[in-house]
Amino acid sequence: MAAVPSSVLESPDRPWVFRTYSGHSSAEASNELYRQNLAKGQTGLSVAFDLPTQTGYDSDHPLARGEVGKVGVPVGHIGDMETLFREIPLGQMNTSMTINATAAWLLSLYVAAAERQGVGAGDLSGTTQNDIVKEYLSRGTHVFPPEPSLRLISDMIAYTVDEIPRWNPINICSYHLQEAGATPVQEIAYSFANAIAVLDAVRDRDDVPADALPKVFGRISFFLNAGIRFVEEICKGRAMTELWEELGRERYGVTEDKLLRFRYGVQVNSLGLTEAQPENNVIRIVLEALGVTFSKRARCRALQLPAWNEALGLPRPWDQQWSLRIQQILAYETDLLEYPDLLDGSHVVEARVGELKIAAKEELQRVLDLGGAIAAVENGYMKQRLVESQSGRLQAIESGEQIVVGMNAYRETEPSPLTEGGGGSILTVDASAEQEQIDRLNAFRSQRNSSDAEAALKGLRDALANGDNVMPPSIRCAHAGVTTGEWSDALRAIFGEYRAPTGVVAREAGMADEATDKVRARVRAAGDRLGRPLKILVGKPGLDGHSNGAEQIAVRARDVGMEVVYEGIRLTPAEIVQSAADEGVHVIGLSILSGSHAVLVVDVLDTLRESGTEIPVIVGGIIPEDDARKLEEAGVKRIYTPKDFDLTRIMDEIVDVVEEAHPA
């Protein structure tokens, strides 16, 4: 009699890598946090850099004002990198760095810091995110134009494949596309278009022999998102796994199973985490985590979870610990890892996977027909589709068609003990962190051998001009004490800078409900009274790349009949004020989510006042209540946060603001 095959695995699977995306204030403070997290059972590191580091500015650059150490750790030179990993043996660590435009530089610093620990590059393992296409489409820390950016990426791939064989030189990200509004189909299609652009660029290099391409293919990993519709997300993971294998076989001639495997890390959806009744976010996070771990066939390799207070501000160590514990419970308490794939043989899942694959292939083909991912970035195609999807999502929430518990439904609530203390439920970065970092930078500069640094920079410039690989001279720069700003400026001088299309010219939604019609009529009447149509400038000061809110406000303002000036991310307060005055707008709307509002909004108000321009200012974004009060005292007319999901109401209030500024 044949033995009944056991339903369980002979030995349980090893869990995925547990990470927590973190970093703030300084290398020293972040190092302490990393060591605490590792002691709590975290198995990999995930470094969040501050925005000046991500966009290639030293902490004392004017554009870094208000941003140093805010949303991540500032790393300005080898000294910071060494401090960041002090007492963390890099040879045994798996480190993921969310770094893109300046990825070659941060990897160079990492390699140099490891060498100083006595660890060779060949023993390092980890990931540099290094995906520029999704920066243009969503994340907004790009610096250089597409072509040289792609060259930097392919340089890193060509370098690491031999020198740091366990390094993932690039993480093709669909995570950020979903955060910008992408549907599952768009997420698959655009991330695959992106992967094709990168792989084609590597294939076309002279220094990568054709037989090395399968190995390169095998080094490409992904970074996915998982939203609350977790059944569909499971199917998405399975669809991508199958599509990736097909792509490898068909387009790049890969045959070895191991190299065809779809490897990915995940951060679960943060866009859907609410400011209202924030404790509910924990449940959302659990379900989303299940979406990327449930099916063994498409299980993630590494996972990082946001915290319950995601929409309030930065998480404290305790908040992050709670999210780490979710992972540990899922992996160690449940029986999830004891079974083979639980969905194999499910007709329903198979059918959904098939549908997603067909739709994604169609959309991918559309992008390829336009000339591929780079062309579809430059002509705005993909960005416009994302803005449209985001508009659709917000309209569904506003109309109640999509239920978000605690926000647009079931809003009655007991006071939450989690947020009772007011300002105490998020991490606030000490205002002195910026100056302290600048002081350390100055001390470092005065101690280094500046002729070494200059010579290393010259070597870098020569290599770039000759078309040599950027990595070796960058590692030399790292050892010679070159700073992040100096390295980036050298590249800026040669490559130039890039501003990506905003996508806001996307199709009009054509909202036809009564409330919208009413606002439209008010907008028209106010325009008649003032002599010309209402004109608004939507501005994004500072290095903050969170553009969703600004884009949606711009699109909706157009849809209710306003003339809208929106010039994309990364403007200085002076630029915003000059534009507003020259354009003759009736109101300025600033959008800031990166936590630099206290400095930058006040800068805009001061600049307006100095130039004698009287235009009312409103602000939206992640603005904690205490700060909101201060900004109102400073002269801001209205403040909006994520809980204000009713865009029609916001538009109505913008008319109020204009009318208050021009009393009859």
Added chain:
Amino acid sequence: MSWRRRTLPDPNGAELAARLRDRDRTAVAPALNLVDDRRPNAREQARILLEALEAPGVQDKAVRIGLTGAPGAGKSTLLDAMVRRARNRGESVGLVAVDPSSRHSGGALLGDRIRVRSGAADPGVFFRSMAARDRLGGLAEGARAGVLILGVAFDQILVETVGVGQSEGEIADLVDTLVFVAQPGAGDLMQSMKAGVLELPDIIAVNKSDMGPIAERTASELEAGIGLGVGDRKGWKRPVLRISAQEGHGLDGLEAAIAEHRGWLADSGELERRRRRGRDRAIEESLTLRYGSFGVEALGGRVRLTACLADAPNEPGARLLARLSDQIELALRSGTSESTP
């Protein structure tokens, strides 16, 4: 601490004109706002302002350049490069960009500055975006007023429109030199030839020449098209230039061609004719907009209107517009009183 609202005095056309003539930058935005303002008192002040700016000699300083071309041809990138070059020469620049308005809501997204960063927060550069609004085909009135205002305050005026449809017809006579920015790629080109876009430009710049053969092919085809006499004009042989706005190639040549064209305009007397055409078109548009074809009929019809314009070749547009408006209103009023039982 909130600042107290000063009640701003109503804009005064004469005062703004004087400040503009002194090149007071702070007068530019209020002047543009004023000419956009449809309230009766503002209209009167706008007329005073524009009349002063149309006085002989006032408009002679600035060079006015128009850019058209299909979406994505590289107009904004070229604008950016031209602004940077002008600033390096120490010249100030005023820009007007026209974007379409939504038919449905009347709103508009004006985002053309995304690539034009070289002037950001530089007082030597002034940028105003305009929505085409629901004017039929048109922006002649608003854009013309804009050009008149900027033309007094800045050295070089750049006007950008998307070159499909009627809008470049509107700006063709408002600028001295109209540059068509061509996008490499044959399909696009055949369409533009069909749409008659090539009738108007004075200079054709094939952009993205860094793309190689495809750009070269487009340039050759355009040369051939012009050789066939499409949109021929006497005495000015329209050049087809190869440029790369992104790499900065061919921009010396473009600037030289613009200067040469301007010289030809002045020598041939075409400059004056062109400016008059711009004036006439704006007046016709305004009258039609305000009074409809009914109003033009009251004046005696199209033919009569054309004759009125031709009879007053040197009258400032703003004054002429006011005079004709008065005539129409009078005619309409007497018309209605006659028909009242």
